[in-house]
Amino acid sequence: MLAPREQLIEAARAMAARGLSAGTSGNVSLRTEEGILITPSATPYEALTPEMIPLLKLDGSYEGRYRPSSEWRFHLDIYLARPEVGGVVHHHAPYTTALAMARREIPACHYMIARFGGAPLRCAAYALFGTAELSTNVLKALEGRTACLMENHGGIATGRDVNAALAAATELEVLAQQYTLSLAAGGPVLLSEAEIENAIRQFATAYRPNIAS
Incomplete structure (x- = not known):
């Protein structure tokens, strides 16, 4: 099994x-017992090494030579507000970002929206990146959901670990693409x-760990 910093680099x-x-x-x-490991600011993912990954503390300070991402604040606040979350992925994928630029939420257009906790997938109100205001808006948009969009910005997906968050982020972009094409x-x-409530209940059965009893 990869060490946490290696898991983070692989996911990025x-x-x-x-x-x-x-x-x-x-x-x-991703969340660890010591704090939050987060990708550093302004550093190409292919150039990352474990030593370059800063450790973000719960008080907002960090350890390491490299500064954490400029978006560290909403990562930290998500972990503080949502103890079930172990990984967060924020991306600027084309269709997700196109909808965010149009300030459109994703409605109940497909049953897969149940995968994110229900409909709609909200679009957090615009605020300057890296600010406490944006973090507040993101937490509001994530209420009862595991993903959201951000006006004129991009999307966020969460998961029990970083790989689950990456899977959710990928599926968010697919759903955004399908909605845009529709x-x-x-329309x-x-x-x-x-129907969405039924899909949520079905997800609890269909997507539980695939292990025979």
């Missing part, structure tokens, strides 16, 4: 390889609240 590189973030955009973090076809027929 996978995010870039999947086309979810270009250059040094986006950021990835708009060009005249989706939305599922009812009851």
Whole structure:
């Protein structure tokens, strides 16, 4: 099993390889007993080494030679507010970001939205990146959800660990793409609240660990 810093680097590189973030955009973090490991600011993912990954403390200070991502604040606040979260992925993937630029939430257009806790997937109100105001807006958009968009910015996905967060981030972009394409076809027929609730319950059965009893 990879050490936590190696897991983080692998996830960050996978995010870039999947086309979810270009250059040094986006950021990835994971929770440890010592604090939060997060990708450093302004550093290409392919150049990362374990020694370059800063450790973010719960008081906002950090250990390491490299500064944490400029978005460290909403990562930290998500972990403080959501003890079940072990990994966070923030990306600027094309379709997610296109919807964020249009300030559109994702409605109940497909049952897969149940994967994120229900509908809609909200779009957090705009605030300058790296600020406490943006962090507050993100936490509000994530209430009852495991992912959200951010106006004129991008998307955030969470998970029980960094690999689960990366999977969620990938599925968020797929859902954003499908919704965007459906708009060009005249707009989706939305599922009812009851249908989404049924899908949420079905997810609890269909996507539990695949181990025979």
